[in-house]
Amino acid sequence: MTVSAEPDPLDGVPSPLREHARFFVRHGSGMLGLSILLLIVAASLAGPALYGVDPFDVVAAPLLPPGTDGLPLGSDYIGRDILAGVLQGGRVSLMVGVLAAVISMALGTTIGSLAGFYGGRVDQLLMSFTEFFQVLPALVFAMALVTLFSPSLATITVVVGVVSWTGVARLTRAEFLRIRELDFVRASRAAGASDARLIWRVILPNAMPPLMVAGTLTVGIAILFEGGLSFLGLGDPNVMSWGLMIGGNRGYMLDAWWAATIPGAALFLAVLSISLIGDGLNDALNPSLRQW
Amino acid sequence: MLEEAHPLLSVSRLVVTFDLPRKGLLGRPTVLHAVRDVSLTLGSGRTLGIVGESGSGKSTLALALMRLVPIASGSVVLRGEDLTRLGGRALRDTRRRIQMIFQDPQSSLNPRLRVRDVIREPLDILAIGTAAERRRRVDELLDAVGLARAAGARFPHQFSGGQRQRIGIARALSTRPDLIVCDEPVSALDVAVQAQILNLLRDLQETFGLAYVFISHDLGVVQHMADDVAVMYLGRIVELASRSSFFSKPRHPYSIALLAAAPTMEHRTSPSGVPAGEPPSPINLPSGCAFASRCPLAQSPCRERAPELKDVGTGHKVACHLV
Amino acid sequence: MVTGPLFAVEDLHVTFAMRARSVEVLKGVSFDVEAGETVCIVGESGSGKSMTALAVLGLVPSPGAITGGRICLEGRELSGMPRKALRGVRGAKISMVFQEPMSSLNPVLTVGSQVAEVLRQHEGLTSKQAGARVVDLFRAVGIPAAEERAAAYPHQMSGGMRQRVMIAMAIACRPKLLIADEPTTALDVTVQKQILQLLKEIQKQSRMAILLITHDMGIVSEIGDRVIVMYAGRPVETGAVSDVLGNPRHPYTSALIACAPRVAAQDARRSRLPEIPGMVPPLERLPRGCAFEPRCPRSVPACRDAPPPYFGSAARRVACWLEERR
Numbered sequence: 045m046t047v048s049a050e051p052d053p054l055d056g057v058p059s060p061l062r063e064h065a066r067f068f069v070r071h072g073s074g075m076l077g078l079s080i081l082l083l084i085v086a087a088s089l090a091g092p093a094l095y096g097v098d099p100f101d102v103v104a105a106p107l108l109p110p111g112t113d114g115l116p117l118g119s120d121y122i123g124r125d126i127l128a129g130v131l132q133g134g135r136v137s138l139m140v141g142v143l144a145a146v147i148s149m150a151l152g153t154t155i156g157s158l159a160g161f162y163g164g165r166v167d168q169l170l171m172s173f174t175e176f177f178q179v180l181p182a183l184v185f186a187m188a189l190v191t192l193f194s195p196s197l198a199t200i201t202v203v204v205g206v207v208s209w210t211g212v213a214r215l216t217r218a219e220f221l222r223i224r225e226l227d228f229v230r231a232s233r234a235a236g237a238s239d240a241r242l243i244w245r246v247i248l249p250n251a252m253p254p255l256m257v258a259g260t261l262t263v264g265i266a267i268l269f270e271g272g273l274s275f276l277g278l279g280d281p282n283v284m285s286w287g288l289m290i291g292g293n294r295g296y297m298l299d300a301w302w303a304a305t306i307p308g309a310a311l312f313l314a315v316l317s318i319s320l321i322g323d324g325l326n327d328a329l330n331p332s333l334r335q336w
Numbered sequence: 337m338l339e340e341a342h343p344l345l346s347v348s349r350l351v352v353t354f355d356l357p358r359k360g361l362l363g364r365p366t367v368l369h370a371v372r373d374v375s376l377t378l379g380s381g382r383t384l385g386i387v388g389e390s391g392s393g394k395s396t397l398a399l400a401l402m403r404l405v406p407i408a409s410g411s412v413v414l415r416g417e418d419l420t421r422l423g424g425r426a427l428r429d430t431r432r433r434i435q436m437i438f439q440d441p442q443s444s445l446n447p448r449l450r451v452r453d454v455i456r457e458p459l460d461i462l463a464i465g466t467a468a469e470r471r472r473r474v475d476e477l478l479d480a481v482g483l484a485r486a487a488g489a490r491f492p493h494q495f496s497g498g499q500r501q502r503i504g505i506a507r508a509l510s511t512r513p514d515l516i517v518c519d520e521p522v523s524a525l526d527v528a529v530q531a532q533i534l535n536l537l538r539d540l541q542e543t544f545g546l547a548y549v550f551i552s553h554d555l556g557v558v559q560h561m562a563d564d565v566a567v568m569y570l571g572r573i574v575e576l577a578s579r580s581s582f583f584s585k586p587r588h589p590y591s592i593a594l595l596a597a598a599p600t601m602e603h604r605t606s607p608s609g610v611p612a613g614e615p616p617s618p619i620n621l622p623s624g625c626a627f628a629s630r631c632p633l634a635q636s637p638c639r640e641r642a643p644e645l646k647d648v649g650t651g652h653k654v655a656c657h658l659v
Numbered sequence: 660m661v662t663g664p665l666f667a668v669e670d671l672h673v674t675f676a677m678r679a680r681s682v683e684v685l686k687g688v689s690f691d692v693e694a695g696e697t698v699c700i701v702g703e704s705g706s707g708k709s710m711t712a713l714a715v716l717g718l719v720p721s722p723g724a725i726t727g728g729r730i731c732l733e734g735r736e737l738s739g740m741p742r743k744a745l746r747g748v749r750g751a752k753i754s755m756v757f758q759e760p761m762s763s764l765n766p767v768l769t770v771g772s773q774v775a776e777v778l779r780q781h782e783g784l785t786s787k788q789a790g791a792r793v794v795d796l797f798r799a800v801g802i803p804a805a806e807e808r809a810a811a812y813p814h815q816m817s818g819g820m821r822q823r824v825m826i827a828m829a830i831a832c833r834p835k836l837l838i839a840d841e842p843t844t845a846l847d848v849t850v851q852k853q854i855l856q857l858l859k860e861i862q863k864q865s866r867m868a869i870l871l872i873t874h875d876m877g878i879v880s881e882i883g884d885r886v887i888v889m890y891a892g893r894p895v896e897t898g899a900v901s902d903v904l905g906n907p908r909h910p911y912t913s914a915l916i917a918c919a920p921r922v923a924a925q926d927a928r929r930s931r932l933p934e935i936p937g938m939v940p941p942l943e944r945l946p947r948g949c950a951f952e953p954r955c956p957r958s959v960p961a962c963r964d965a966p967p968p969y970f971g972s973a974a975r976r977v978a979c980w981l982e983e984r985r
Contacts (some may be wrong), residue, residue: 059491060448200622227444231507233460234402234436236428379922389847390818406673492821496938497704527874532916553848558919562934584924597852598922599877601904611849612815613803 064253067328076326078318084310088134097128099284107300120303129170130310134284137314140201140285141267147205148266149259152212159213160220163183171217178210183272190278197280201273204269212258219251253329255323264318271311286311343377343414344514344547345401350374352400356619369618370396372571375645376409378516378564380527381541383548385562385579387555387594392614393571394551398519401549403427403434415514432462432511439520441500445492445507452488455506464511473643479507480543481536498529502536509540515547523558554599559583567579567591570615570626577652586588587654590633625657633658664691665868666753666836671706673714674725680838682943684710684723686892692836695866697859699879699900700916705939708872711839711889713929715870716755717745732836751781756830758841760821764813770824771797772811774831781832798829801857819850823857830861840872855882876916880904887911891950892942893966896977908977910936910955949980957981 068074096104103115104121110118110126117126159170189203223229224247232246266284274287281288286307293303349551352371358364379386388394398454399405401412401612412419413432422430425535427455432444437582438444445473453473459470481502492500508516511546518537522530533555542545550561558565559577565582567590575588586592593611611630616622622629624639637657671687671786685707692698702708713719715730717737732752737745748754757763763772774796775789784792790809797805800823804947813821821843829837841860843851859882862869873879879886888909896909907913912970917933937954948954956963961980970982 058509059450060493079433225436227440228446230399230402230404231436231438231444231504232457232461233444234431234513235461236431236462246446250446391850439794474908477812498938509846526939527876527915527919528703529938531920531932531934535934538931554920555922556920559922593849595922597849599848599851599875599881600921601877601880601916612853614819614850 054074062326068324070326071327073320074328076318077271077320077322077324080313081321084134084314084317085138087131088138091131092128092135095128095131097125099124099128101125101128107296109300110302110306117306118300118302120289121296121300126289126303126306129289130257130286130307132284133289133307134310134314136197136280136283136285137267137270137311139285140197140270141263141314142207143201143265144204144266144270145259146204148262149212149255150211151205152209153255154205155209155214156213156216156218157220157243157248160217161224161239162248163221167217171180174210174213176206180207182207183246183268186273187276187278190273195278195280197283198211200270200273200279204266208262208265208269210290212255212262215254215258216251219254220247223247223250230265257326260322260325261320264315264322267311268315268319344380344415345376345378346411346413347374347376348399348411348413350397350412351408352396352405353408354405357363359437366619369621371400374571374628376566376573376576378515378547378549380547381545382559382563383541383550383567385558385625386549386551386568387553387558387565387592388568389415389439389553389615389620391570392568393618394568395519397568398436398517398549400474401517414515420600428462430456432464433513434515435508435511435519435520436517437501437504437508438520439489441497441504442524444504445500447492449491450488451490451492451495452502453493455488455504455510458507460508473510474506475511480509480540481506490607496529497525498533501533501539505536505540509544512540512544513546515549517549517551518573519551520553521550523552525555530557537561566627567594570618570621572626572642572655573653574627574655575653576645578650581652587652587659588627588632588656590627601643625655663734665694666716667731667872668711669690669731670728671711671714671725671730673710673723674717674726675723676751677722678911680943683726684892684942685714687728688892688894689728690887690891690894690897692868693872694835694868695862696884697862697871697882699871699886700872700889701874701876701879701886703874703915703939705942706889707892708874708889709840712755712838712870712872716753717742736837736920747781750777751832752834752835752868753836753838754820754832755833756825756829756837756839758844760818760825760845761813762907763825763922764821765812769812770813770816770821771811773963774824774828777828777831792831793827794868796831797824799861800827800830801853802827817848819854820851821847822905826854826861830865832868833865834867836868836870838870841874842871843878851878852881858882876904876919877921888915891940891945893950893978895951895978896974896976900912902975908982909951909979910957910981911951912914914956926945935936 103125104113104117104119104123106121106123108115108119110116112118115125117130120126120129124222155170155174159165159167186203186207191197193199229242229246232242236245270279270285271287274285275291277291279285289307290304349371350371354368354370356366356368359565362450370574374397376384386394386397396405397581400407407420410420414430417430419430453578454479455474458468465473474488475485477489483499483502492503495503522533525533531587550558552558562579566573569590575582575586575591586595613630614627616626624641625643628638643655643657646655647653648659667688671685671688672683674681674683688711690698693880700708701710716723719725725738733750737748764770771793774793775786778784778789778792794805797808802820802823804807843854846854855878858869859899861867871882879900884899885898886903887894887913888896890911896903896907896912903912904916907916914933914935918935920932940946940950948965949967952958952962961982967978967980968977969976971977
C-alpha cells in the first residue's frame with residue numbers, strides 16, 4: 045500500500061474545545077467579565093449567609109447614608125439594610141436569569157433546529173409561530189402573563205424564558221440551514237444515521253459556537269428583564285430583588301441617591317460582566333477558527 | 337462486455353426532480369429536472385466513469401444512488417434489492433453495501449470528531465461489531481489507506497487535503513461495501529496528491545473487489561480509472577460505452593466537444609470544436625435534444641424529438657438522431 | 660521607448676512575521692514578462708504562485724510583507740511606491756482576474772455598474788460614457804445580449820459569464836499586464852477552453868502581457884509562451900513552454916508532468932500513475948538542502964547539503980544540483 049508522509053507532529057492533540065478555551069483566556073475583556081461575574085456569584089452564594097441580615101427587617105432609620113450605624117451601604121426608604129438587599133437580590137437575579145435563559149435556549153434551539161433541519165412546511169409553520177412571538181411587545185406580554193398567573197419567582201422565570209427565545213430560534217435555524225448542506229452531514233446520513241442522531245449528535249455540536257454566545261447574552265437579557273418586571277412591581281413581593289429596590293427607592297433619588305443607585309449599579313455590573321463574557325466568547329469562537 | 341447477466345448495480349429509468357419555491361404568492365411552482373430517465377448497470381469489481389459538466393446531473397445521480405435525495409421514479413437495484421422500495425430498518429441495513437466519497441476534503445469530515453471516530457461512525461450507526469472489533473477495524477483501515485495509526489487520535493483540521501480524502505476513503509470502507517460512489521474525489525486536490533489517491537483507489541479496488549461509480553469532469557482521470565464511460569448532459573445519458581470504445585471513437589457531438597476541450601500536452605491545439613454558449617436551463621427544458629442549441633450538426637428533427645439511447649454496435653450506446 | 664522587459668521581478672522575497680516565528684514564503688523569485696507574451700507560473704498549493712501575484716500588486720495580506728527584491732513595470736519600480744500611486748497602477752496598468760468570480764464581484768451591485776466604476780475611477784469617464792464602454796466591453800468578451808446583461812446581478816449569471824465580466828473589468832482600462840490567478844479552475848472544461856481562447860484573442864489585439872497562475876500543466880501548454888515552475892517558494896525551472904514541457908530537466912517538473920493523467924486517443928493500458936511520494940513540506944520546516952530532495956527520485960548526497968543555485972542561461976534556468984555537470 046502507498047504510505048503517505050506522517051501528519052505534522054503537533055504537541056498534544058488540541059480538541060476544538062481546548063483551542064476555543066485557549067483563545068478565551070487570552071481575551072482581556074472576556075476575562076475581566078468573568079472575574080466580575082465570579083465575584084458577584086460568590087457574593088450572592090455566600091453573602092446572605094455570611095452577613096446574616098434579613099433584607100426585609102427594618103433595622104434602622106430610613107435613608108441613612110452608607111457607613112452610618114454599621115450599615116455598609118446605608119438603609120432604604122423603609123429602613124432596611126441595603127447590603128442585605130443587594131446580596132439577596134443577586135441570588136434572585138442570577139437564579140432567574142440563568143433559569144430563564146435555560147428555558148429560552150431549550151425552546152429556541154428546539155424550534156430552530158427542527159425548522160432548520162426539516163425545512164419546507166415544518167419550517168414555515170415554526171417560523172410563523174416564531175414571528176408571532178417576535179411581534180408581541182415583550183414587556184406588555186410579560187406583564188399580562190404575570191398578572192394572569194400570580195407573581196412568584198417561578199412565574200417570572202417562566203415568563204422571561206417564554207418571551208426571549210425567538211432570537212435563539214432564528215440563530216439556531218440559520219446554523220442548521222448552513223450546516224446540513226455540508227458533506228459530513230451527508231456522509232452520516234449515508235451511513236444510515238437517523239434524523240434524531242443527525243440533529244443532536246452531528247449538527248448541533250457544530251452549531252455550538254454562536255449558540256453559546258447567544259446563550260450567554262440571553263442570561264444578561266433575562267436578568268435585565270426580571271429587573272424591569274420587579275421595578276414595575278410585578279415581581280415576587282416576598283423576595284428582595286434589585287429591580288424591586290430600584291423601584292421602591294426611585295422616588296428618593298434627590299435625598300438619598302444611594303438607595304436606588306447602589307442596586308442599580310449591581311444590576312449594571314452583572315449585566316456588563318455577562319456582556320463582556322459574551323464578547324470574549326464571540327471572539328474566541330470566531331469563525332476564523334472554524335475549519336470549514 | 338457492458339451488459340452482465342446479474343450486474344451488481346442496475347439503475348433503471350431514474351428520475352430526480354426538485355420543487356423550487358414559487359416566486360411570490362401567485363407564481364407557478366417550478367420544477368428542476370436534475371436527472372431524467374437514466375439507466376445504467378455496473379458489474380462487481382468494475383468502475384463506471386460518469387462524465388459531465390456542471391448542470392449535467394452527475395452529482396445528483398450520485399446522491400440519488402445513495403438515497404440522499406428523494407427519487408421521483410425509477411429503480412436502483414443493488415444485489416437484487418430495489419433501494420427505492422426500501423425504508424426504515426431495511427434501508428439502513430442495505431446502506432452497509434454502498435458508501436460514498438465526497439469531493440471537498442474541507443467539509444466532508446465532522447470537525448468535532450477525532451479521526452478514529454469519523455472512520456468508525458458508520459459502524460457505530462449500523463451497530464456492526466463490538467467496541468473492540470470496531471477499534472481494530474479502524475486501525476486496519478488506517479493502514480489500508482496509508483495513514484499512521486497515530487492519526488486516529490487527531491482532528492481532521494490537522495491534516496492536508498489529500499490526507500483528509502484518505503480518511504474519507506477509510507470511512508467509506510469501514511462497512512466492507514460492495515460499491516463506492518466517488519463524487520469527484522480528486523478534483524479538489526493538487527495533481528501530485530491526486531495521483532496518490534487515484535493509485536490508492538485502484539489498489540483498494542483490487543484488494544477488496546470494490547465496484548466504483550466514479551464521477552468526474554476530468555476525462556484524463558476517467559480514462560485512467562474507468563472500465564466503462566457514461567456521458568451526461570442536462571440530466572440524461574447521451575453516450576454509454578466501454579472505455580476503449582469511447583476514447584478511440586466517441587460518437588455523440590457533445591462527447592467529441594468534451595474531448596476536444598480537454599487540455600492536452602500537445603502544445604497549442606487549434607481552437608477546434610468548442611461549442612459556443614451554455615447548456616439550457618434544467619427548469620425550462622427545451623423540447624427535443626438538449627444539446628441542439630449548441631450542436632454544430634443540429635437539424636430540425638433534433639429540435640423536435642429527444643433522441644433515445646440506442647446501440648450502435650458492440651454495446652456502444654449513443655443518444656443522437658444523426659448517428 | 661521602453662528598453663528591457665515590460666515587467667520584471669527581481670529576487671522577490673516575502674516573509675510572514677507571526678508571533679512565534681517568521682516564515683519566508685517567497686525566496687527569491689525572479690522573472691520577466693514581455694509585451695504580448697504569456698508567462699505561466701505553475702505549481703501546487705504552498706508553492707508560492709498565488710503569493711507572487713499578490714506581492715506584485717502590493718496585496719500581500721498582513722502579517723506578510725515584501726522583504727526584498729524589486730518589481731518594475733516599464734522600468735518604473737513599483738515596490739517602494741506610496742499606496743496612492745500604487746492604486747493608480749492597479750486596475751489601470753496592471754489588472755487581476757481571480758479564481759472565484761463570485762467572491763470578487765459585489766453581490767448587491769449590477770455587473771455593469773461594477774465595470775463602469777473602474778472606468779470612472781481610472782479614466783475619469785462620465786456615467787453615460789462608462790455605460791457605453793461597458794456594453795462594448797461585454798461584447799468584446801463574448802457576453803451575449805450585452806445591454807441586458809449589464810443590468811444583471813452576479814448571482815443571475817453562470818460561472819463562465821461571471822468570469823467574462825471579471826475579464827471585461829480587467830481589460831477595461833487597457834492594462835499592459837493582466838495577472839490571472841487560476842481563472843478557469845472553477846469552470847467547466849468547455850467554458851475553460853472558451854475563456855483561454857478569449858484571453859489569447861485579447862492579447863493578440865492589444866499586445867497585452869499575461870501572467871497566468873495555474874496548477875494545470877495542460878493549461879500551460881495551451882496558452883503559455885514561457886513557464887516558471889515553482890516549489891516551496893522558489894522557481895525551480897524556467898524556460899520556453901515547448902522546451903520545459905517537451906524536455907523537462909528538473910525532477911519535480913518531470914514528475915508533475917508525468918503524474919497527471921491525460922486523455923490519449925489510443926486506449927492507454929491502465930497501469931499505475933507515477934506518483935510523487937510524500938507531501939509538500941511546510942515552509943517553516945524546509946530541509947537544509949534542496950527543498951524537493953526528500954521526494955526526489957534522483958537525489959544525490961550533495962542535494963542534502965545546500966539549496967541548489969540556478970544553472971543554465973537566462974532563457975532556461977534550472978535549480979538542481981544534477982545540472983551542475985552540464
